[in-house]
Amino acid sequence: MTKTRRRTGEPAVYEGVQVVIDHGLRQDGSALTPGVAVWTAENFATLRRHFIEQPDFGEDTYLQKLERQLVGATDRAIQLMAELHYVHLLIPMNTSGAKKREIIDSVLGFMRHSPALPAQLAAVLDHGFINPGPSYQARRDLQLNFLIEFGDAWKALPTAEQAKLLEAPRCIKWVWSGVAG
Numbered sequence: 001m002t003k004t005r006r007r008t009g010e011p012a013v014y015e016g017v018q019v020v021i022d023h024g025l026r027q028d029g030s031a032l033t034p035g036v037a038v039w040t041a042e043n044f045a046t047l048r049r050h051f052i053e054q055p056d057f058g059e060d061t062y063l064q065k066l067e068r069q070l071v072g073a074t075d076r077a078i079q080l081m082a083e084l085h086y087v088h089l090l091i092p093m094n095t096s097g098a099k100k101r102e103i104i105d106s107v108l109g110f111m112r113h114s115p116a117l118p119a120q121l122a123a124v125l126d127h128g129f130i131n132p133g134p135s136y137q138a139r140r141d142l143q144l145n146f147l148i149e150f151g152d153a154w155k156a157l158p159t160a161e162q163a164k165l166l167e168a169p170r171c172i173k174w175v176w177s178g179v180a181g
Contacts (some may be wrong), residue, residue, distance in 0.1 A: 010124075010127035010128075012123065012124045012126075012127055013090055013124055013127050013128065013129065015120075015124065016086075016090055016121055016124035016125075017087075017090060019031045019121065020083070020086070020087055021166065023039070024038070024039035024083065025039070025154060025162065025166065026162070026163070026166065027039070028040045028155075030079065030083065031083050031086065031121060032079065032082070032083060032086075032115050032116075032117060032118060032121070033079070033115045036076070036079075037076065038076050038079050038080050038083060039080060039083070039151065039155075040076075040080075040155065041152070041155035041156065042077075043074070043076055043077040043080040044080070044148060044151045044152045044155055045152065046073050046074060046077035047073070047077055047080060047081055047084075047148045047151075048148055048152060050069050050070050050071075050072070050073050050077070051066070051069050051070070051081070051141075051144065051145070051148060052145050052148055052149075054069055055069075055141070056068055056069055062140055062141065063103070063106050063107070066081075066107065066110075067110050070110050075111040075112055075113060075114070078107065078108075078110050078111045079108065079111060079114075079115070080151075081107055081144070082104050082107040082108045084144055084147045084148065084151070085103055085104050085107050085144070086104055086117075086121065086125075087147060088140065088143050088144060088147060089103065089104065089125060090124065090125070090128065090129075091128055091129050091130060091132055091136070092128045092129075092130070092131065092132050092136065092137070093127065093128030093129060093130060093131060094128070094131040095128070095137070096126075097122075097123075097125040097126030097127075100125040101117060101122055101125055104117055104125075105117065
């Protein structure tokens, strides 16, 4: 019989997730710049138009293609994309914190006026939960598509429903079932 061990993860990662939940999902705010409206339905719609609806299948690197896709997007929509990368990069433990910060800083660099990644949130990236496998890294575009679709569906829900779901287990699965179904 194979023994399994429950992994609880680094507490700092949960703190990073909580910042995203409190500022992004509970509000239309920002994990990086509190008080600035970044996680809005409008910004998710912008990312849908620029990223999901205009895939770039070229031979360039992911970040080169992403920069082309985001041409013409507002700074706040680009910041949302950086924050979604933050969420995406919280999971893997087989990517260095330095590489994760480099990716997020690159996306923030597409903005005309970019904020810095706060030190507390940057430090969280030194950790992760699992090794999600090569597809998670190689097809980052699909992972970000999922996060954009999720955000779009989330922001379409009434505020009271969002609050109720954030208190219930499996809330993300429920919202995603509405997107995928």
